[in-house]
Amino acid sequence: MRGYAEEDPPSPIIVGAEGNRLIAADGRTYFDANSGYWCLALGCRPESVEKAVARQLAKFSHSTLLGLTHQPVLALTERLTRLAGPPLNHVFYADSGSEAVEAALKMAYQVQVHRGHPERSMFLALGEAYHGDTLGAVSVGGVDLFHETYRPLLFPVKRTPPPHCRRCYWKKKPETCRRECVAAFEFEIRKNRDHLAAVIIEPLLLGPGGIIPQPDDWPGKITQAARAMGVSVIFDEVAVGMGRLGSVFAFEQVGVKPDLVCVAKGLTAGILPLSAVVASEEIYREFLGEFAERKTFFHGHTFTGSALGCAAALAALGTIADPQFISRLNEKTIPAFWRALRTLENLPNVGEVRGRGLMAGIELVRNKLTDEPYPWSERWGHRVILALRRRGVQTRAIGNVVLCVPPLTVTDEEIALIAKTYPEAILEVNE
Ligand SMILES: *Cc1c(COP(=O)(O)O)cnc(C)c1O
Numbered sequence: 165m166r167g168y169a170e171e172d173p174p175s176p177i178i179v180g181a182e183g184n185r186l187i188a189a190d191g192r193t194y195f196d197a198n199s200g201y202w203c204l205a206l207g208c209r210p211e212s213v214e215k216a217v218a219r220q221l222a223k224f225s226h227s228t229l230l231g232l233t234h235q236p237v238l239a240l241t242e243r244l245t246r247l248a249g250p251p252l253n254h255v256f257y258a259d260s261g262s263e264a265v266e267a268a269l270k271m272a273y274q275v276q277v278h279r280g281h282p283e284r285s286m287f288l289a290l291g292e293a294y295h296g297d298t299l300g301a302v303s304v305g306g307v308d309l310f311h312e313t314y315r316p317l318l319f320p321v322k323r324t325p326p327p328h329c330r331r332c333y334w335k336k337k338p339e340t341c342r343r344e345c346v347a348a349f350e351f352e353i354r355k356n357r358d359h360l361a362a363v364i365i366e367p368l369l370l371g372p373g374g375i376i377p378q379p380d381d382w383p384g385k386i387t388q389a390a391r392a393m394g395v396s397v398i399f400d401e402v403a404v405g406m407g408r409l410g411s412v413f414a415f416e417q418v419g420v421k422p423d424l425v426c427v428a429k430g431l432t433a434g435i436l437p438l439s440a441v442v443a444s445e446e447i448y449r450e451f452l453g454e455f456a457e458r459k460t461f462f463h464g465h466t467f468t469g470s471a472l473g474c475a476a477a478l479a480a481l482g483t484i485a486d487p488q489f490i491s492r493l494n495e496k497t498i499p500a501f502w503r504a505l506r507t508l509e510n511l512p513n514v515g516e517v518r519g520r521g522l523m524a525g526i527e528l529v530r531n532k533l534t535d536e537p538y539p540w541s542e543r544w545g546h547r548v549i550l551a552l553r554r555r556g557v558q559t560r561a562i563g564n565v566v567l568c569v570p571p572l573t574v575t576d577e578e579i580a581l582i583a584k585t586y587p588e589a590i591l592e593v594n595e
Contacts, residue, residue, distance in 0.1 A: 262296025
């Protein structure tokens with residue numbers, strides 16, 4: 165944290181924004197290549213969302229969902245469940261991705277209790293998984309740098325190494341492997357089925373763990389395997405949902421629906437904090453009973469279902485879930501983005517450019533031939549971030565992985581800016 169004070173150039177102080185650009189106090193502007201932190205799906209100033217929030221502000225901002233409901237939350241729930249499709253018919257609201265994950269974990273366990281299986285209290289997750297920073301979410305997380313310090317405070321979790329074709333844990337090649345990564349996860353489900361409340365995964369791509377894409381069929385296969393053994397499945401779509409991978413829900417590309425799906429980040433296009441857990445009919449029904457049976461989900465936050473947040477999310481979905489917007493994303497924006505990003509693979513200290521949709525990570529390595537990494541303490545990723553800052557581009561690095569996660573509204577000119585500034589910054593740092 166000491167480093168912040170010594171950074172050169174110093175962290176900009178943002179005083180305004182326009183389109184996909186941030187405006188700093190010194191008058192400089194920065195293209196936001198990290199979308200806030202992956203949430204400003206429609207850029208820094210989405211007009212339709214801002215207007216919807218202003219309209220709602222003129223009516224009322226907040227009531228409560230304890231004993232009441234309100235029009236924006238009903239409208240958003242209708243929209244989200246229609247988009248998710250049956251059996252994902254019910255929504256629980258919270259304020260952040262971490263809270264959505266907490267709620268989903270507790271729901272999955274309480275369902276087991278109601279079914280007479282209180283011993284089914286374990287979760288199965290992936291190494292390098294990230295599900296948020298509250299203690300339940302940290303328990304299922306698997307990034308040592310973020311999570312290791314807190315292990316004594318956490319509940320135990322079963323874990324398998326993540327699928328990662330380039331750095332395969334099982335030392336296989338994608339063309340000839342036998343999906344050892346599927347088999348390993350299936351094996352853990354089978355072995356622990358009598359003790360598992362649920363499995364939790366980020367489907368298709370591990371985000372904060374370093375932008376690690378999974379083989380296309382991995383999430384579908386493990387979801388089916390869990391189902392077959394009566395274990396619930398939670399998808400954490402906080403990063404990969406809401407258009408980021410080219411579909412409203414990432415599960416649309418998986419072919420199978422989970423029992424619980426968590427969304428946040430882009431849900432309001434990043435304008436207000438709001439998250440949601442979309443739950444299946446089967447999960448929901450487990451919480452119905454006579455008063456004295458105590459089947460209530462005793463969980464809620466003061467700002468659960470904020471009316472302003474719901475109004476923002478409805479407006480955001482007005483764009484993100486528009487079929488024309490989605491097809492433009494898949495047919496034009498995403499292919500142009502990857503054409504620009506692929507060229508970075510030719511740089512001498514770039515080991516891998518990986519990702520999906522509009523999420524890319526550029527991994528820097530000391531030696532391209534041997535894949536020798538830079539020691540994380542030397543902060544090569546961060547050096548590139550500072551070189552990009554000097555060029556008017558704002559982003560972040562996860563260790564040696566430089567992020568490029570632009571708004572879904574990224575323009576051709578901005579893609580050209582990425583194609584110019586990223587290699588310049590990477591080469592500058594390499595010298
Ligand atoms: C950001 C993120 C979270 C946590 O969301 P917060 O709103 O920051 O609490 C959880 N899971 C994934 C995959 C994320 O990217």
